Amino acid sequence: MPSYYDDEHAYEVFCQVGAGQPISHTGSVSAPDPLLAWQSAKEVYGRRDDVTVLWVVPRTAVIAAAPEDELAMQARERAPHRQPAQPIKIRKQREAGAGSRSS
């Protein structure tokens, strides 16, 4: 018998607590339909905080990176040419080397 609590019935919950804050993933709920999912999310994740934004998204609608994408998503180490550190270093090396240059 299929479970009531499988991926088909899972909804990911996103909350914003306080205007201007990021809308963050807080967890998931199980529900038979989207409206009950939202109510459930409000009960389970909205008991304490002043929630300003509450979204539920069916898990099946989420398009996620696959394990083989891991390398392609490592931007920082793989692409130093996108970081300020690289041009800063080049300029500093030039300033140090040109110290003896007269105007």
Next chain:
Amino acid sequence: MTSRVLADAERGAEERLTPKFERWDPMTDEYRAGALRITSFQVLAELIGVLPFADWLSRAPSLARKHMLMAKLQDEVGHGHVCARVAEDLGGDRIQVLQDFADGKTKVLNIFHYDFETWEEIGPAALLMNSAAIVQFQSLCKGTYLPYARALKKIEREESFHFHHAIDMTHETMAVGTTAQRRLAQQSFEDWLPRVLAYFGPSDADKIHTNPLYLLGLKVDSNHDLRHKWLSKVIPAINRTGVVVDPDLVRPAEEPGRWIFPDSDWDEVRAVINGGGPASQRRVEQIRTALEKNSLYRDAAYGRAA
């Protein structure tokens, strides 16, 4: 095992706790089964933990107390739901967890096999139980299964409210209660201390390093260490309420952070867990009734014929 090694490794954390897992990461069957067992166990504990307190909702002595008790119980049910999601993403099912308990296939912690006889009993009992749960969750949330660690962090934030509510209830009885009421609170502490000491499980200081759940990073600290950490947290809090702590029941050892107390009667604890407690049978019946009452709604909501 994921190839990602998080910042923990750079901070020199134990290698055992370093590999972390999300629900979509490949994991061994042993790991999945261990994480499922721990989270399913907590689903049952959170939901059944409501029952001794629920009896008192209609008997709270003031509206403020009723509000706070209701809030605590709603929190516990919510915690059960949060853990249920973690368990379900590992292949579990919250209804099966409850059904297995109703069918006598699983057991709950010793502390849930008792009812509260008086309102005054609740404060000290709740303080002992809640602080024990806090210490346990603080340990478990350093574990390797990240969805569970996140769930525990959310749960912990609400446990702080429960902790202060329990201190307040106890303090109120001891500060402004009658002699009879103060005696009930004092008795409650002495009755419940041994029960919650046993909650952490038998001492495993010598066996922890071969415990599979420990090696997988799912169990972070030994029962032995958690018990002492808990005493360091709760005994000062108890002292502040006015309840007297008999040194023969528990007292600090010379080594800081360590305590001296009589070892639990594990035969008695086992007998209680196996159904010999005053409320053991009642818990099973309460869960059976809840499952029956709710099955019609659940089947209708999910659009299945009854």
